[in-house]
Amino acid sequence: MSARRAGVGRPTVLGAMVVALTLGMLTLAGTTPAGLGRPVDDPSRVTLDSRVFSCTGGIAGTTTFTGEVGSGLVAPRKITSTPVHTRVDEAVADTSFAGQQARFARQLAWVPCPEPRATWWFVGAGGAVIHDTTLRITNPRTGAAVVDVDVFGRSGEVEAPGLSGITVAPGETRLVDIGRTAPSVGNLAIRVVATRGLVAVSAADRFNIGVVGVTAFEWLPAQAPPSKATTLTGIPAKANEATLLVVNPGTVEAVAQVQIIGKTGTFSPQSLKPFKVPAKSVTSLSVKSFLDGSALAIRVLSERRLTATVRTVVARDTAYGTAALLVRSESAFAVPEGSGRLTFSSLTEAGEVKVFGYDAKGRNVLARTVQVPAQATAGLPLSARVRYLRIVPPGSGVIAGFTVQTQRGVAGAGVAPASRSIRLPQVGPGW
16 A cells, blocks of 8 residues: 555554455455546456445435545435445545435434445344334445344344345345344344455434324444444434443343543443343443533443444434544544534543544635543534534544534434455354
């Protein structure tokens, strides 16, 4: 790989099973001309150093928001039944971004467009009439992919024999309706593992709010793999409901503890005692009382590997928090239309984050340095003029996220590091 721009370090390798993208894509061939924002005409031309964003849609009226820090937003594209694949080359890979948005009268749905990888986790899914989730599994590469889908519920793993060994041909998108293939009541977690190839996966969620029959549409964010310490960000400041959903995919019961990473530090709420998460199950509890309007993140600790989300209900809309990884190097990302707030959470020592915001035409409209106290969360308001951002975190890294909350809906997301390495599938008793 060629060197990145001066002053920006490479992201760290994720665990013992993470390999360089060079190893993960040895089967790919060819080169691509420099540039950004072109649909991928021939997936076989994906190069070692390029990134491919797959904006998959799945919600009516979905629009893409792609671009690069130096050139601004590309003209939005509507997504119907066919995903929009966008390739960016090595020269601009670190500062490129892609997201997809859908708006309704009082609802806002948003998610970053996924990039191909081997393992995916989604928490807060449904498999019933009043709450259903549909996976869109896309293969933008030249070789066929084979995936297994596992579904976990409140009473254990859900039987779904038809979700094993699904073949996804090159350029193909497979739809998996959980309500049809793994029907069940209650909150679910979904694991998608590519036993061959790499896939991009999104999860479109349909959720009935309350007893008045209001239906909300949202994408579930892809969560970080199960860990003994999971940090959730992109959580609205206040909500009518806020439910922490924790999944234990392992074969042994786990005991979990919740911490709040707030503006003055990290603490364990006395009202939230350690709780049990049965093996291969999803457990839920309310965290509404901790959403007091200030910037925060929520951390789940356990001796077993877990992952989680926070589902919030604000008026007639839903949003999901993201179990995010540390951002250790320069990253760029788009945000939905509307005013909102950035949050940065430090897990160790204090640090500062440089933030640059741009409008749709690429003009710099925000330049700030945010001081993040040790083991605390700092927030930065965002005006509706900001359409995408670039952040330069401290060397120790931060957990970064954002929320947008207007009269037309609420959305949140975590900030993911640039995808320059992949994690191989790893499933065992501890997961």
